[in-house]
Amino acid sequence: xxxxxxxxxxxxxxxxxxxxxxxxxxxxxxxxxxxxxxxxxxxxxxxxxxxxxxxxxxxxxxxxxxxxxxxxxxxxxxxxxxxxxxxxxxxxxxxxxxxxxxxxxxxxxxxxxxxxxxxxxxxxxxxxxxxxxxxxxxxxxxxxxxxxxxxxxxxxxxxxxxxxxxxxxxxxxxxxxxxxxxxxxxxxxxxxxxxxxxxxxxxxxxxxxxxxxxxxxxxxxxxxxxxxxxxxxxxxxxxxxxxxxxxxxxxxxxxxxxxxxxxxxxxxxxxxxxxxxxxxxxxxxxxxxxxxxxxxxxxxxxxxxxxxxxxxxxxxxxxxxxxxxxxxxxxxxxxxxxxxxxxxxxxxxxxxxxxxxxxxxxxxxxxxxxxxxxxxxxxxxxxxxxxxxxxxxxxxxxxxxxxxxxxxxxxxxxxxxxxxxxxxxxxxxxxxxxxxxxxxxxxxxxxxxxxxxxxxxxxxxxxxxxxxxxxxxxxxxxxxxxxxxxxxxxxxxxxxxxxxxxxxxxxxxxxxxxxxxxxxxxxxxxxxxxxxxxxxxxxxxxxxxxxxxxxxxxxxxxxxxxxxxxxxxxxxxxxxxxxxxxxxxxxxxxxxxxxxxxxxxx
Amino acid sequence: xxxxxxxxxxxxxxxxxxxxxxxxxxxxxxxxxxxxxxxxxxxxxxxxxxxxxxxxxxxxxxxxxxxxxxxxxxxxxxxxxxxxxxxxxxxxxxxxxxxxxxxxxxxxxxxxxxxxxxxxxxxxxxxxxxxxxxxxxxxxxxxxxxxxxxxxxxxxxxxxxxxxxxxxxxxxxxxxxxxxxxxxxxxxxxxxxxxxxxxxxxxxxxxxxxxxxxxxxxxxxxxxxxxxxxxxxxxxxxxxxxxxxxxxxxxxxxxxxxxxxxxxxxxxxxxxxxxxxxxxxxxxxxxxxxxxxxxxxxxxxxxxxxxxxxxxxxxxxxxxxxx
Numbered sequence: 001x002x003x004x005x006x007x008x009x010x011x012x013x014x015x016x017x018x019x020x021x022x023x024x025x026x027x028x029x030x031x032x033x034x035x036x037x038x039x040x041x042x043x044x045x046x047x048x049x050x051x052x053x054x055x056x057x058x059x060x061x062x063x064x065x066x067x068x069x070x071x072x073x074x075x076x077x078x079x080x081x082x083x084x085x086x087x088x089x090x091x092x093x094x095x096x097x098x099x100x101x102x103x104x105x106x107x108x109x110x111x112x113x114x115x116x117x118x119x120x121x122x123x124x125x126x127x128x129x130x131x132x133x134x135x136x137x138x139x140x141x142x143x144x145x146x147x148x149x150x151x152x153x154x155x156x157x158x159x160x161x162x163x164x165x166x167x168x169x170x171x172x173x174x175x176x177x178x179x180x181x182x183x184x185x186x187x188x189x190x191x192x193x194x195x196x197x198x199x200x201x202x203x204x205x206x207x208x209x210x211x212x213x214x215x216x217x218x219x220x221x222x223x224x225x226x227x228x229x230x231x232x233x234x235x236x237x238x239x240x241x242x243x244x245x246x247x248x249x250x251x252x253x254x255x256x257x258x259x260x261x262x263x264x265x266x267x268x269x270x271x272x273x274x275x276x277x278x279x280x281x282x283x284x285x286x287x288x289x290x291x292x293x294x295x296x297x298x299x300x301x302x303x304x305x306x307x308x309x310x311x312x313x314x315x316x317x318x319x320x321x322x323x324x325x326x327x328x329x330x331x332x333x334x335x336x337x338x339x340x341x342x343x344x345x346x347x348x349x350x351x352x353x354x355x356x357x358x359x360x361x362x363x364x365x366x367x368x369x370x371x372x373x374x375x376x377x378x379x380x381x382x383x384x385x386x387x388x389x390x391x392x393x394x395x396x397x398x399x400x401x402x403x404x405x406x407x408x409x410x411x412x413x414x415x416x417x418x419x420x421x422x423x424x425x426x427x428x429x430x431x432x433x434x435x436x437x438x439x440x441x442x443x444x445x446x447x448x449x450x451x452x453x454x455x456x457x458x459x460x461x462x463x464x465x466x467x468x469x470x471x472x473x474x475x476x477x478x479x480x481x482x483x484x485x486x487x488x489x490x491x492x493x494x495x496x497x498x499x500x501x502x503x504x505x506x507x508x509x510x511x512x513x514x515x516x517x518x519x520x521x522x523x524x525x526x527x528x529x530x531x532x533x534x535x536x537x538x539x540x541x542x543x544x545x546x547x548x549x550x551x552x553x554x555x556x557x558x559x560x561x562x563x564x565x566x567x568x569x570x571x572x573x574x575x576x577x578x579x580x581x582x583x584x585x586x587x588x589x590x591x592x593x594x595x596x597x598x599x600x601x602x
Numbered sequence: 603x604x605x606x607x608x609x610x611x612x613x614x615x616x617x618x619x620x621x622x623x624x625x626x627x628x629x630x631x632x633x634x635x636x637x638x639x640x641x642x643x644x645x646x647x648x649x650x651x652x653x654x655x656x657x658x659x660x661x662x663x664x665x666x667x668x669x670x671x672x673x674x675x676x677x678x679x680x681x682x683x684x685x686x687x688x689x690x691x692x693x694x695x696x697x698x699x700x701x702x703x704x705x706x707x708x709x710x711x712x713x714x715x716x717x718x719x720x721x722x723x724x725x726x727x728x729x730x731x732x733x734x735x736x737x738x739x740x741x742x743x744x745x746x747x748x749x750x751x752x753x754x755x756x757x758x759x760x761x762x763x764x765x766x767x768x769x770x771x772x773x774x775x776x777x778x779x780x781x782x783x784x785x786x787x788x789x790x791x792x793x794x795x796x797x798x799x800x801x802x803x804x805x806x807x808x809x810x811x812x813x814x815x816x817x818x819x820x821x822x823x824x825x826x827x828x829x830x831x832x833x834x835x836x837x838x839x840x841x842x843x844x845x846x847x848x849x850x851x852x853x854x855x856x857x858x859x860x861x862x863x864x865x866x867x868x869x870x871x872x873x874x875x876x877x878x879x880x881x882x883x884x885x886x887x888x889x890x891x892x893x894x895x896x897x898x899x900x901x902x903x904x905x906x907x908x909x910x911x912x913x914x915x916x917x918x919x920x921x922x923x924x925x
């Protein structure tokens with residue numbers, strides 16, 4: 001690994017301006033030499049003291065790289081670079097160096113710890129190493145876990161990665177990236193911009209938009225292939241196209257007609273798109289004959305607010321006298337949707353318009369060859385014949401309703417009526433405060449009496465008594481303000497978010513390490529080899545450490561004590577279960593092996 | 603623009619269609635009056651309200667709803683024990699000069715209410731009367747009437763008002779109506795009609811709590827019943843548009859318990875048929891709704907305590923354990 005040197009600013013905290021200088025990285029050490037020879041900020045640090053590195057996201061405000069020392073002590077070396085590429089060079093370099101150190105450390109640790117040398121001394125290819133390092137770099141949580149468990153000598157490197165094979169595998173597949181399709185925004189959204197002072201209208205076309213135009217408007221595509229570059233330049237072509245678009249947009253049909261008469265190339269853009277029409281006709285022929293759009297008509301949402309569209313095209317009268325196209329909004333929307341769904345089949349770079357147009361033409365030919373498939377036509381015909389109703393073979397259509405399918409109505413209604421009455425009799429009579437043992441007659445006459453009372457006396461005046469009203473309003477205000485900030489009512493709010501940042505991080509870290517340790521712990525049973533036995537011993541001591549730490553967190557007096565203990569409790573329980581299992585196994589074993597002193601011999 | 607487009611300026615946002623469901627359960631009102639009479643001198647003057655006082659609060663509310671916007675429409679539906687019926691529709695009177703004045707509205711409401719009570723009593727006396735079907739009002743019936751009315755309005759004009767339903771409920775829930783009420787609630791939810799509820803009885807109403815929760819209405823159980831008009835005008839008179847900007851009372855919790863299909867009891871935990879989702883409070887050999895014969899008794903899945911899930915499907919049963 002060669003050394004690299006970059007111009008950077010060294011700072012001790014992110015906020016300070018920093019000292020400009022040169023950062024030089026070598027295989028096991030990095031140095032920083034300030035531009036100002038008087039500055040005392042000369043650095044020479046061994047990479048062995050660096051435990052990790054952090055960096056700001058590409059495209060964020062500053063290109064930062066933070067080489068952290070021990071996490072307990074905090075602090076580190078922060079460098080700011082002038083751009084991200086330089087930063088990334090250094091970052092990758094540091095990543096490699098640190099990865100190498102970590103591998104070395106864990107290997108050294110492994111050798112004495114395990115007797116089965118085959119497991120720990122597994123030779124790793126450099127690709128494998130790099131992949132692991134990359135994963136660690138990308139996932140800070142994984143890195144923390146790795147640091148704690150592998151460097152903390154609880155798990156070996158290979159044990160740690162054994163459960164993460166899928167991560168390593170996935171990584172290789174991920175290179176096959178998903179292709180981006182067309183944007184779902186419509187072309188209509190590309191509005192011409194006017195500068196307000198002159199009459200100039202500016203359209204801006206990007207290769208992306210051009211590709212979309214080709215895909216959505218086959219006539220323009222064909223025209224481009226025919227005209228460019230034999231008849232006109234590409235620029236002229238697009239100017240003409242934009243002019244036609246503008247005429248269409250302003251709905252100035254007279255002007256459009258006039259222009260079209262003068263300029264036959266421009267007329268192409270304004271006429272009906274015959275390729276589209278052809279395609280539409282073909283599609284209509286392919287529509288499933290069983291489709292019945294009228295059946296869905298009753299299921300309308302039109303009467304609900306925010307449904308339906310303002311411009312549905314029904315009010316736009318078609319100008320039938322001239323043959324210039326009056327594309328309706330619905331047509332545009334449908335065409336756009338179809339193209340977006342078809343997706344983009346081109347693998348070509350979008351830079352060269354001509355190449356794009358030709359590639360598109362090729363892919364269209366292929367797909368149209370597909371659609372002419374005889375099979376699909378046959379299948380369609382078959383379906384038509386199956387769906388065709390032959391009247392005298394049909395059952396009578398006069399079924400007026402679909403009967404509700406309750407298997408035995410008597411059982412459903414009658415038996416339950418009795419049950420219901422019984423239930424009511426028992427609960428209704430014993431109902432807490434109101435006694436319903438009233439004569440029906442009495443009850444009704446009471447109600448009639450009340451109504452006639454109102455009739456005779458008329459409504460009270462005034463309706464609102466100020467004292468009562470005041471009581472009511474203050475009661476309401478109190479109720480509203482008390483329920484408003486009620487804890488836990490908001491499902492999006494997590495308990496963790498209310499804890500102090502430090503406690504939250506601590507709990508999260510412990511949680512992830514406990515999960516990892518427990519997974520390894522339980523997978524080690526039943527213990528069949530001394531290697532597993534040693535592993536369990538190591539795991540147990542690590543878990544005991546965390547157990548103590550968790551207890552400490554739980555016992556800290558703070559406002560959040562209750563919530564923290566609720567969070568920590570399940571973790572402790574999980575650990576307790578593991579310890580209990582360990583003790584039980586140990587007990588069983590010592591019994592079995594009787595006097596044998598140090599227990600485990602194969 | 604011009605005069606032709608003037609009507610479209612009537613934004614339906616401001617116009618409300620309010621269907622008020624008035625509990626006219628004679629048993630409830632008479633017995634609560636009797637209870638109040640017993641403890642007349644005691645220190646609980648505000649827990650019960652005689653029916654005449656209720657009318658004194660409700661009729662002014664209807665008037666003030668009509669005054670809020672001249673295009674507002676108010677429909678009053680009475681919920682009886684044996685039947686339900688339309689009492690008053692502000693859209694009916696129309697342009698007539700007599701229809702507008704307040705005393706006329708009041709006397710019409712009272713007249714129709716009397717007719718309704720008489721009819722309700724006769725229906726109870728009918729030859730096929732069921733012995734005291736119970737003391738609960740037919741909430742499901744009046745909810746359905748209200749929903750049907752609103753659907754008719756939706757279909758009759760292009761520009762529809764913002765509909766909502768206000769339940770003024772006194773009598774306790776009838777668990778035997780559970781399925782019907784829930785169906786009404788879900789259809790209200792689908793048509794986006796909020797159900798407001800104001801409970802004047804002693805207990806909270808689980809039906810109305812769920813109704814308001816599911817449809818996004820307001821549930822309120824007033825403490826000071828003699829100030830009912832104040833509650834009604836402060837909380838329930840606000841139209842849907844204004845509610846976006848207001849802080850209205852929220853219930854502290856909702857009782858999501860369901861009624862079983864077999865005994866119509868409210869239950870915390872029960873058995874659900876795996877085919878038709880009928881709910882039962884105990885094991886059955888056969889589902890009484892769809893006739894599914896259970897070879898293994900444990901084919902009924904027992905659900906418990908799945909509380910406070912968002913309502914994702916049109917018809918769900920959630921069993922809720924209060925504590």
